[in-house]
Amino acid sequence: MPARGDHDARRRDVSAAVWRVLAAHGFDGLTLRAVATEMGSSTGLLTHYFPNKRALVAYALDLAEERTLEGRIKPSGRGLAALRELLADIVPISDVAVEMNRVWVSSWDAALADADLGERETRRYERFRTLRLRPFVEEAVELGELPADTDADDVATMLAAFAHGLVVQVLFDPDRYPPERQLALLDRMLTALSA
Known part of the structure; x- marks a missing residue:
């Protein structure tokens, strides 16, 4: 042995x-x-x-989730600033983030084809929205950065969809979406939410 x-x-x-x-x-x-x-x-x-x-x-x-959690940042800001930090950490603005996102996007087919794996991914994305994003959406409401009637679940879902949608765009067309443009689009999304 x-x-x-x-x-x-x-x-x-x-x-x-x-x-x-x-x-x-x-x-x-x-x-x-x-x-x-x-x-x-x-x-x-x-x-x-x-x-x-x-x-x-x-x-x-x-393993992908473990590596993702190891690399996660703890936001230094509050409210919208914290959301920007979290989302900037997801989009592929660095070689490490590109590699991580390529792995995750390639996993979707396996998760969609297998009910048990799909259920695990459903729970993972739910944790991301409710535990990582929603608290800072709620904080942004408390700080007056978002309207008082903001639905925190809806905004967390929109931000997750925006970030993952941007990831797909960047992976397929990286020249069109350099890091500066990704961050500018992120800033525009957050500004639109607070309007």
Whole structure:
């Protein structure tokens, strides 16, 4: 039986290989064979961790969420300023954000094709709207930055849809949406909300 440290080190190696395959090929290219090749090992080794592709995809979604949470910023501002920071952290204005968003967008097909994976993604997006965005929408209302009758759920949904829609536009047409333009569009969205 391998030592616990060896097992943990191997799991880190597997995680790193899964991430490299995701970053290079997306979820469509995520196979046991591709991860094994990336690690320079056999698919037999990987079956100790993932009995099938579905288990590998579920793990990859967990890994993507873990990496997303590790990289999340804690806003320094309040209300609309905090929302701007949160949304600027999502849109692909850096190489790291481009890579992360490519992975997430490529995951949508797998999540839409599998009810259990889809339910996990539904909950993840719900947490994003209700726990990350909504508190700052409510704070913006309290600060008088948004109208008193603002529906915080609707605004959180609109902001999430805006950010993810912008992500898709940038991934397909990066030259048209350089970082400065992305931030300018974000600022226009927030200004329109507060009008």
